[in-house]
Amino acid sequence: MKPTGIAVIGLGNMGAAMAHRLLEGGFALTVCNRTAEKAAPLVAAGAVLAESIEAVAETGLILLSLSDEAAVDEVLFGKLFPALRRGTLVIDTSAVSPGYARQAARRLADAGIRRVEASVIGNPGMARSGGLRVFTAGEHDDVESARAVLNTLSRDGFVHLGRSGQASALKLAFNLILGAQTVALAEAVSFAAVAGLDRKTLLDAVLNSGVRSPVLAFRAEFMRTGRYEPAAFRARLMEKDVRLLLTEAQDAGLALPLADALAHRYAGVVAAGDGDKDAAVVLAAHEDTIPRVKEEHQQ
Known part of the structure; x- marks a missing residue:
């Protein structure tokens, strides 16, 4: 069963393509991007534009697609983290180092926030069509909670690799x-x-x-x-x-x-x-x- 809502933060080429795929897959979608105009095609297709990154915290399921560790620090830990509720599930598709992935997972876990590391292999066209290869890391139960999202994005289902850092x-x-x-x-x-x-x-x-x-x-x-x-x-x-x-x-x-x-x-x-x-x-x-x-x- 698909969750009722998901938020996507980061609407670069891959983030926007994944967001379109999730919207077309039946998810109620909220989107947020530092450059708001990038959200316009998704809003036109039925997504809701969040007024701020902090407002995204109201969604219990969040997918991140950010360019680097500095962007994750700024967006996730600088703006979003203080507003997140315990039990929120963050699916992070940002390409970061294994060491940073482990550190992020520990920091979120200490606050009761779940993190699924989801490394996606492919290009924006594959993301839009649901043809990505997806590899995950993190706690097994958290990955299972993200299964509907991951299966929507992936070509043949996702592959779970184990502990945090391995997918990165x-x-x-x-x-x-x-x-x-x-x-x-x-x-x-x-x-x-x-x-x-x-x-x-x-x-x-x-x-x-x-x-x-x-x-x-x-x-x-x-x-x-x-x-x-x-x-x-x-x-x-x-x-x-x-x-x-x-x-x-x-x-x-x-x-x-x-x-x-x-x-x-x-x-x-x-x-x-x-x-x-x-x-x-x-x-x-x-x-x-x-x-x-x-x-x-x-x-």
């Missing part, structure tokens, strides 16, 4: 692979250009080969067109997630040289002013040098 660790591991594949594809496109190959020819060959993957196909479309907005996964969030993974690994004494290189690559993208473009924009870092390098190569 899996999310960061996924994003490391995503980042590596995206950079590898960008470098392959750049190399092909230097060698005189057409970009479309290279991308078509890759996507019709044994190395094809949904991830490569999705990022290849951004690279094919050279249009990186609207972003499905912003470059600045990629850099943030890789750095969270590196910090966690370093605390455990684990060296990850590839992750370190990726963090520097995406830091360069952000420094160039492209942080809000899709992560595939990493290709643009090469594009200005390709004509010069190609010319030198042919001499």
Whole structure:
């Protein structure tokens, strides 16, 4: 049985898509976002716009989709926490470090507030259609209380991993692979250009080969067109997630040289002013040098 109401805080690409999915799935939806105009399409579709973040506390079930730990600190612990009732269930889909996830769960539990860590794998289109892969962590009974929401968002039902922090660790591991594949594809496109190959020819060959993957196909479309907005996964969030993974690994004494290189690559993208473009924009870092390098190569 679906709960009578749920509130969604954070209406970025993924948050808005999940909110639409929940609304279409029959949930009575309240929405809240720091930029109120982002809520307009959901309100037009039947959602209720909360007057303030604090007003969301009246809903006993809250889903968070925030960009980083600073945003969770500001929204959840800075504004919402003092108004939350004991027994409130918070489903947090924000990508944070495992250590932060454990700390947040303990802090909420001390106040009698339940937290389900829900890491979602996929893009906004998948979120809108209920095609996400969902991995959870936290107390089993709390996860069961969130089952109707999680099943509405997920393609094949969710997978429960265990204690707090584990779903966040899996999310960061996924994003490391995503980042590596995206950079590898960008470098392959750049190399092909230097060698005189057409970009479309290279991308078509890759996507019709044994190395094809949904991830490569999705990022290849951004690279094919050279249009990186609207972003499905912003470059600045990629850099943030890789750095969270590196910090966690370093605390455990684990060296990850590839992750370190990726963090520097995406830091360069952000420094160039492209942080809000899709992560595939990493290709643009090469594009200005390709004509010069190609010319030198042919001499």
